Amino acid sequence: MTFRLLFFALLATAMGQSVVMTTLPPLGREAGLTEFQVAFLMSSSALMYAAGNALWSRVGKRKGYRRVLITGLTGYTIGTLVFATVWLSGFQGWLVGTALFLALTAARSGQATIMSATPPSVVGYAISISADHERVKAISKVSSAHSLGQILGPTLAGLLVGFHLLTPLYAISLMTLTALILVWRFLPDNQSTPTTPQTQKTGVAVTHSIQPYVPLVIGMNACVFLAVAMMQQSLAFFLIDHHGASTTEAAQGVGLAMMISAVCALVVQFTLVQRTSMHPANLIKLAFPLLSLGYLILYLHHDQSQLYFAMVFLGSGLGISYPAVAALATSSCKPENQATVTGFITASPAMGYIIGPPIAASLYQLSHRAPFLAASVMLATVTLIAVGHLRVKPNPSEDKL
Incomplete structure (x- = not known):
């Protein structure tokens, strides 16, 4: 029951994020915003989101993950309603130009600050009720909600944009409200952390040799989402400008x-x-080549069927990378530092979104395909770094997670 509630809470948030990322470029084009203004909306909110993740992770450790999760879901629900309403005021002509852009920036940044409480509280809660040898599976259970949210969110957006581009935003606020009510009513307020001696045989060995690589793997995760941000910033504009799609079709x-x-x-x-039974470090080495190949296909594609084929590689790489990075990093730090590390892990996607959109917007001015090529080259480089530096050996008596 507990994991189901955590799963649904993260699912609602992930659906909301995927709905926003799907509709934001078309909304911006419809409202007359430039590519750089859309990129700034993504980057500024990501900056607040990243800062909030680190803060809320520490607050959750002290005050309880349930309380922080309720705060995050409340902020998401109210913030989505405000953000959608500001867009509506722009379409109605009540706010235009710079006033509309500033209002959108304030609304989205304010929402991101509070909604950033949700991922670290979900991941922190999952870790706190899981033994060390079950950690990667526990993280995968809840993080798979993010993948499912990216399935259902775009599907929901595609179904509802036919009514109005803003309909998906109002619809998602109902789902986060539902998640809020369920968490408030049924999630236990119990986050006792199971303690496991470092000498105990676990799937992920906690050794001093891994600890220096914690910042490295978190940085690698940020690079993954830097590439995702570049793709999401550019893809809708690419469909409009290259494939001749309308804003709704995009x-x-x-x-x-x-x-x-x-x-x-x-x-x-x-x-x-x-x-x-693979070690998380080896999973990471598998994920990055898949991601690099996906962006290369995206760069080379000529029709939309090839574009969708590229998404197979991108999705596979993303599905492997995040739980592997989270498991390796949280298992490679002292218990008293786990809240901080968890905060950095859940903030690392936002780190990518801080600089990804403006970089993509700049590259897009040079060539509509340039952001995809840049993402592929970056992840190929990260692959080489992972192969060269993540040489982590599990306990001799165990060769599994």
């Missing part, structure tokens, strides 16, 4: 692409990540 096309990616991420998490 939202539906991005929604389908993200759905395919998320289906593959979800499948690989249930069939590989939760069942594998």
